[in-house]
Amino acid sequence: MQPLFAVYGAGGHGREVMPLAREQLRQKGFSIESLVFIDDNPVAEVVNGHRVLTYPDFLRASATSRTVVLAIADGFIRARLAARCLADGIQPWTVKAGNVLVMGSLEMGEGGILSPFVTVTSNIRIGKYFHANIYSYVCHDCIIGDYVTFAPAVKCNGNVIVEDYVYVGTGAVIKQGQPGRPIVIGRGAVIGMGAVVTKDVSSGSIVVGNPARPMPRSKP
Numbered sequence: 001m002q003p004l005f006a007v008y009g010a011g012g013h014g015r016e017v018m019p020l021a022r023e024q025l026r027q028k029g030f031s032i033e034s035l036v037f038i039d040d041n042p043v044a045e046v047v048n049g050h051r052v053l054t055y056p057d058f059l060r061a062s063a064t065s066r067t068v069v070l071a072i073a074d075g076f077i078r079a080r081l082a083a084r085c086l087a088d089g090i091q092p093w094t095v096k097a098g099n100v101l102v103m104g105s106l107e108m109g110e111g112g113i114l115s116p117f118v119t120v121t122s123n124i125r126i127g128k129y130f131h132a133n134i135y136s137y138v139c140h141d142c143i144i145g146d147y148v149t150f151a152p153a154v155k156c157n158g159n160v161i162v163e164d165y166v167y168v169g170t171g172a173v174i175k176q177g178q179p180g181r182p183i184v185i186g187r188g189a190v191i192g193m194g195a196v197v198t199k200d201v202s203s204g205s206i207v208v209g210n211p212a213r214p215m216p217r218s219k220p
Contacts, residue, residue, distance in 0.1 A: 002034055004063035005093065007071050008081060010037040010047045013133075014071035017113055018048060020095050021069060036061075038068065059088060069093040069113060070129060075147030075165040076188075078129050082111060092129070109146065127164070139176070151193070161185065163203070169193035172212075 007014050007021055014037060025035055035050055042052040053061065058068075068090050072078045082092065092111035100114045104122025111129040114120075119137040126138070127146035136154040138144065145164035150156070154168045159177035165188040168174070174197045177183040185191065186203030196210040206215040 001062050001064050003030070003065045003067065004058070004061055005030070005035045006038045006053070006058060006066070006068045007035075007050075007095075008038045008068050008085075009071040010039040010042065010044075010052050011071075013073055014039075015048055016115070017069060017071040017095055018050060020097050020113075020115070021093075023098065024095060055084075066090045067093045069095045070111060071113065073131065073149050073151075073167070075129070075149055075167065079147050079165070082129055104140075115152075121158075133170075141179070141182075143182075145187070159183070163187040163189075167191070169195065173197065175199075 005021065005025060007018050022032065022035055037047055037050050037052040038055055038058050039052050040055060042054060045052055068085055070078050070081050072081060094110060094112045096114040097116040099116055101119045106120050106124050108126040109128030113131045115132060115134045117135045118132045122140045124138055124142050126144040129147050130144060131149045133150055133152040135152055136150040138156045139158040141158050142156055142160045144162045147165050148162050149167045151168060151170040153171045155173040157174055157176035159179060159182045160174050161182045162185045166185050168191045171194045172191045175183060184200045186201055188204045189201045190206045191197060191212065192208035195208050195212040197212045201207050207213060208215050
């Protein structure tokens, strides 16, 4: 019997995370058989060379311990899955690409994913279950909450506060704030693909465009 590790989600993001997870385990001497996908609606028994288990099957599998990384982009869903896994004694796993660049002081919570070519500069605090997709960066003096998702190539400049459950779309840019006057992205906000954020974003809002503005409401 041996430890069992899993990437939760066998969709596109999960399949991107799997090679990073596999390499981390390879460096620690684990075999490929110790690494699986978990998927609630599996479409195949094997994906990219790894077994796909349902969550109940993962719990039933023979193992000395169980560890999982949640490759689910929606932060609210990620939070529900994290709570379920912790209640069942499954440990969170942080997966980080080998070429991630951390330039200075970083405090980061459990369960994160830092994809290839991510850069984090200095004096940064990041909460739990953070996702930073390829080519994203976080600059100095930023505070990022729990269950935040950065899609590819997000540019989060210095002195920015990103509250819990925020989703930032591909290629979005968040302007640098000022010491004592950070730009604040409110809880659960969504920043659209390619948006340029130049001022605070209110909680739960969706902003798009350059400069970013609230998305117009659809007419009935």
